[in-house]
Amino acid sequence: MSEETTADTRPEPEPIDNVVIRFAGDSGDGMQLAGTRFTASSALFGNDLATFPNFPAEIRAPAGTLAGVSAFQVHIADWDILTPGDSPDCLVAMNPAALKANIGDVVKGGLVIVNSDAFDERNLHKAGYETNPLEDGSLESYHLLTAPMEQLTKEAVQGTGVKGREVLRSKNFFALGLMSWMYQRPLDPVIDWIDQKFGDSPVAAANTAALKAGYNYGLTTEAFHHTYSVAPATLPAGEYTNITGNQSLAWGLVAASQASGLPLFYGSYPITPASSILEALARLRNFGVRTFQAEDEIAGIGTSVGAAFAGHLAATGTSGPGLALKSEALSLALMAELPLIVVDVQRGGPSTGLPTKVEQSDLLFAMYGRHGEAPLPVIAAATPSDAFEVAIEAARIALKYMTPVILLSDGYIANSSEPWKLPDLSRLPDLTVDYAEGPNQGESFLPYLRDPETLARPWAVPGTPGLEHRLGGLEKQDGTGNVSYDPMNHEHMTILREEKIARIADDIAPVEVFGDEDAELLVLGWGSTFGAIRAGVNRARKREAKVAHVHLRHINPFPANLGEVLARFETVLIPELNRGQLSRLIRARYLVDTISQSKVQGQPFKAAEIAMKIMQLLDGKDEQR
Amino acid sequence: MTDTARYTRADFQTDQEVRWCPGCGDYTILASVQNFLAELDVPRENHVFISGIGCSSRFPYYMNTYGMHSIHGRAPAIASGVAAANPDLHVWVITGDGDALSIGGNHLIHALRRNINITILLFNNQIYGLTKGQYSPTSEVGKRTKTSPMGSIDWPFNPVSLALGAEASFVARTIDMDRAHTAEILTAAYEHEGAAFIEIYQNCNVFNDKAFIELTGRETRDANRIYLEHGKPIVFGKEDEKGVVVGPDGAQVVDVADVGIDRIQVHDAKAPEPAVAFALSRLSVGPHGPTPLGIFRDVSRPTYERQLADQIVQAQDRQGPGDLDQLVRSLGTWTVE
Numbered sequence: 001m002s003e004e005t006t007a008d009t010r011p012e013p014e015p016i017d018n019v020v021i022r023f024a025g026d027s028g029d030g031m032q033l034a035g036t037r038f039t040a041s042s043a044l045f046g047n048d049l050a051t052f053p054n055f056p057a058e059i060r061a062p063a064g065t066l067a068g069v070s071a072f073q074v075h076i077a078d079w080d081i082l083t084p085g086d087s088p089d090c091l092v093a094m095n096p097a098a099l100k101a102n103i104g105d106v107v108k109g110g111l112v113i114v115n116s117d118a119f120d121e122r123n124l125h126k127a128g129y130e131t132n133p134l135e136d137g138s139l140e141s142y143h144l145l146t147a148p149m150e151q152l153t154k155e156a157v158q159g160t161g162v163k164g165r166e167v168l169r170s171k172n173f174f175a176l177g178l179m180s181w182m183y184q185r186p187l188d189p190v191i192d193w194i195d196q197k198f199g200d201s202p203v204a205a206a207n208t209a210a211l212k213a214g215y216n217y218g219l220t221t222e223a224f225h226h227t228y229s230v231a232p233a234t235l236p237a238g239e240y241t242n243i244t245g246n247q248s249l250a251w252g253l254v255a256a257s258q259a260s261g262l263p264l265f266y267g268s269y270p271i272t273p274a275s276s277i278l279e280a281l282a283r284l285r286n287f288g289v290r291t292f293q294a295e296d297e298i299a300g301i302g303t304s305v306g307a308a309f310a311g312h313l314a315a316t317g318t319s320g321p322g323l324a325l326k327s328e329a330l331s332l333a334l335m336a337e338l339p340l341i342v343v344d345v346q347r348g349g350p351s352t353g354l355p356t357k358v359e360q361s362d363l364l365f366a367m368y369g370r371h372g373e374a375p376l377p378v379i380a381a382a383t384p385s386d387a388f389e390v391a392i393e394a395a396r397i398a399l400k401y402m403t404p405v406i407l408l409s410d411g412y413i414a415n416s417s418e419p420w421k422l423p424d425l426s427r428l429p430d431l432t433v434d435y436a437e438g439p440n441q442g443e444s445f446l447p448y449l450r451d452p453e454t455l456a457r458p459w460a461v462p463g464t465p466g467l468e469h470r471l472g473g474l475e476k477q478d479g480t481g482n483v484s485y486d487p488m489n490h491e492h493m494t495i496l497r498e499e500k501i502a503r504i505a506d507d508i509a510p511v512e513v514f515g516d517e518d519a520e521l522l523v524l525g526w527g528s529t530f531g532a533i534r535a536g537v538n539r540a541r542k543r544e545a546k547v548a549h550v551h552l553r554h555i556n557p558f559p560a561n562l563g564e565v566l567a568r569f570e571t572v573l574i575p576e577l578n579r580g581q582l583s584r585l586i587r588a589r590y591l592v593d594t595i596s597q598s599k600v601q602g603q604p605f606k607a608a609e610i611a612m613k614i615m616q617l618l619d620g621k622d623e624q625r
Numbered sequence: 626m627t628d629t630a631r632y633t634r635a636d637f638q639t640d641q642e643v644r645w646c647p648g649c650g651d652y653t654i655l656a657s658v659q660n661f662l663a664e665l666d667v668p669r670e671n672h673v674f675i676s677g678i679g680c681s682s683r684f685p686y687y688m689n690t691y692g693m694h695s696i697h698g699r700a701p702a703i704a705s706g707v708a709a710a711n712p713d714l715h716v717w718v719i720t721g722d723g724d725a726l727s728i729g730g731n732h733l734i735h736a737l738r739r740n741i742n743i744t745i746l747l748f749n750n751q752i753y754g755l756t757k758g759q760y761s762p763t764s765e766v767g768k769r770t771k772t773s774p775m776g777s778i779d780w781p782f783n784p785v786s787l788a789l790g791a792e793a794s795f796v797a798r799t800i801d802m803d804r805a806h807t808a809e810i811l812t813a814a815y816e817h818e819g820a821a822f823i824e825i826y827q828n829c830n831v832f833n834d835k836a837f838i839e840l841t842g843r844e845t846r847d848a849n850r851i852y853l854e855h856g857k858p859i860v861f862g863k864e865d866e867k868g869v870v871v872g873p874d875g876a877q878v879v880d881v882a883d884v885g886i887d888r889i890q891v892h893d894a895k896a897p898e899p900a901v902a903f904a905l906s907r908l909s910v911g912p913h914g915p916t917p918l919g920i921f922r923d924v925s926r927p928t929y930e931r932q933l934a935d936q937i938v939q940a941q942d943r944q945g946p947g948d949l950d951q952l953v954r955s956l957g958t959w960t961v962e
């Protein structure tokens with residue numbers, strides 16, 4: 001910020017403790033970028049924050065249409081927040097379609113800032129408006145501010161050297177500048193970023209010019225004189241970074257590789273919303289990471305099975321349709337008892353479904369989506385930063401128990417971001433493994449002779465003299481691992497494989513109850529619903545309701561104390577972004593008459609939805625929003 | 626690694642009872658491979674045999690090396706993972722015509738194009754044996770089987786043509802009965818850096834007996850086996866009286882006496898372009914009539930796993946070995962007091 005921007009008679013910014021802002025535009029308008037940069041400035045400023053990008057499946061849906069609207073929501077606060085916010089307090093709409101698609105979510109009385117240049121007849125028509133909403137009074141219940149952003153951008157970038165279509169490309173930076181003014185964000189971090197990204201180029205100059213023009217437009221235009229400030233949050237002391245779930249999951253795999261001393265192999269096929277894990281890992285060759293972009297999902301897991309056989313920490317990542325294709329090889333890895341991490345970044349299904357939207361509907365598939373009796377550990381990440389720890393936990397279980405592990409994330413965790421207090425990396429768990437080095441029974445080596453405690457078999461890697469052995473999908477004779485069609489052996493081995501997974505229950509953290517121990521109502525969740533559930537429970541508790549919250553990281557096996565905890569509560573509510581899949585597992589396992597709260601709209605829960613359900617269950621009253 | 630021991634065939638045999646049908650061509654190939662490895666002087670533990678599903682895919686159980694009898698069609702993918710993870714191993718893929726060319730076609734072509742260091746032995750018996758006699762992707766048109774009672778209407782793959790089209794750097798063909806030739810081809814394939822593809826005509830005496838009789842029968846074999854030798858004119862027959870010419874219309878069999886030896890194609894397995902090799906692979910369909918055996922193509926190209934290992938070294942040279950502390954700070958951090 002330059003000095004002349006501060007010396008004036010304008011009113012002081014109004015201090016607010018939090019705000020939810022949504023940047024919306026055409027998918028070509030650069031709204032994800034504007035939102036990300038606004039977030040980065042806020043992070044550096046010290047706010048707590050949570051973000052939620054929401055974009056169409058098409059890379060370039062027809063411009064100006066509802067289908068092409070891309071939005072980025074960020075919640076910034078001076079306190080510890082849990083979600084990207086239920087409803088925006090402020091909407092930035094770059095065109096009529098963006099306005100139409102998002103206005104319904106904005107709180108009444110909220111701020112709506114629009115690019116008035118885009119509200120011509122053609123765009124209004126494409127968005128399905130019969131009259132211009134900026135003029136027909138339909139936005140009366142909002143605080144509407146308009147700016148001719150395209151015109152102003154054009155003027156701003158004159159002389160920077162950008163031409164033709166490139167000129168209007170900078171309008172997202174104009175919007176970002178204007179929002180930086182409104183919420184008193186510093187411009188320097190954005191300018192630094194532009195310099196880094198675009199170097200000394202006309203594009204860099206144009207973006208910087210548009211950014212400053214947006215800021216100055218706010219400064220000099222009376223309509224924008226009411227500004228807001230959100231003070232830094234009082235987060236626990238420490239060093240923070242802002243991280244998305246796929247990024248932290250990738251780093252977690254690398255951390256597990258270092259903690260185990262094993263090189264990381266990641267075989268994968270690009271699929272939304274998992275691809276950015278492959279991309280993040282591909283950049284980390286200097287960590288000895290071998291990424292293998294396979295010809296298909298099957299080869300993604302196939303190469304990883306091969307790498308696991310060869311002694312690597314092997315992982316593969318995908319989303320629902322890909323998990324279906326991996327199912328057969330997953331059963332092979334289970335039968336061969338090789339360690340393997342299978343990441344499923346869930347999205348709306350079935351089939352291609354809603355590729356860019358969130359859902360938790362692969363849970364039962366992760367549990368049971370294999371032929372034969374084929375139980376596997378299933379664990380889930382709760383937040384973007386939690387994915388780091390969960391990746392390490394997946395590796396721990398896989399290596400210790402010689403089993404594939406399914407790690408569930410989802411599109412919301414994958415792309416959302418939150419501040420992450422950097423962990424003490426010197427205290428990563430010790431995941432070192434001992435490969436088999438010699439005979440384990442007399443003179444001979446039995447590849448299926450098990451550890452009496454974990455029931456894990458030894459891991460003998462090719463290249464080790466004297467331990468030559470054959471793995472395979474055919475049933476194994478206990479101990480020797482030779483092919484066996486013996487009926488009693490098959491039953492014995494089936495039960496052994498089941499028991500091996502069941503025993504993990506004693507080796508994982510028991511569930512912890514948050515909230516009121518003496519509550520009647522327990523909200524039980526898993527995965528990315530964590531923030532909404534915790535915030536909803538907090539709201540209900542502020543209204544004097546007694547509520548508790550348990551969030552599961554381990555779904556198979558369940559933590560050993562879960563049954564006893566569930567028994568303490570009269571009512572168990574299970575909110576899920578599916579049709580009640582965890583609810584079914586809990587009912588089947590513990591015979592608890594759970595209440596399922598289901599949402600399958602491709603969108604995360606709002607905290608208000610959870611709070612309302614809690615209040616309904618407790619006293620039949622609707623919570624006022 | 627151990628000292629290079631002198632192995633015998635017995636060192637590569639396992640205690641598992643071999644369960645192919647008596648008379649199956651697989652026995653001969655097993656013996657050829659075991660004998661070949663015994664002569665190699667390479668530590669036994671450095672061989673890994675990966676197979677899919679099918680009669681031939683039982684092979685790893687009978688090899689006293691590391692091995693995996695995996696799932697249908699996926700052996701090239703799993704083997705690629707082993708090879709990419711540890712370039713010091715020698716990774717073999719044992720597969721059949723159904724396994725490699727039908728359910729696993731995709732993995733086969735991609736392993737070949739990547740030139741990952743695996744040696745693929747495709748036992749082609751032109752039938753599904755393990756599932757008891759359905760037509761396969763190499764069965765001839767018109768073949769009557771349980772699933773094609775009126776005759777197959779599927780046009781078959783020519784595995785050598787397919788491999789050449791898939792950018793394979795080493796492509797060869799041999800036949801189970803000819804153990805000396807098999808050994809020669811195994812040696813060349815083993816020495817080849819990168820993906821090596823060998824089609825082995827293998828007799829299934831139960832469901833498709835005598836499929837290769839024109840190449841194995843006493844009366845016909847000399848007239849029908851064309852042994853390709855690098856740098857030599859392609860001639861065959863008892864007296865080398867037949868030869869192959871390659872022109873714009875492809876490869877043709879001629880009488881040497883008619884055209885003169887100078888017009889006979891001199892085999893060049895190292896030719897950068899695979900066009901002539903492809904033409905040779907089209908000489909016989911079925912196979913009926915004169916059929917080339919030997920190395921169609923043997924060219925050198927950087928291998929996948931070496932390039933991968935090189936990238937790791939390069940990245941470490943440039944950026945230093947991975948430092949997790951730096952990594953988690955790479956997106957910028959801020960400190961809360």
Ligand code: SF4
Nearest residue numbers: 646649680754829830
């Ligand atoms: S069915 Fe055919 S290929 Fe299979 S083992 Fe018997 S003879 Fe050999």
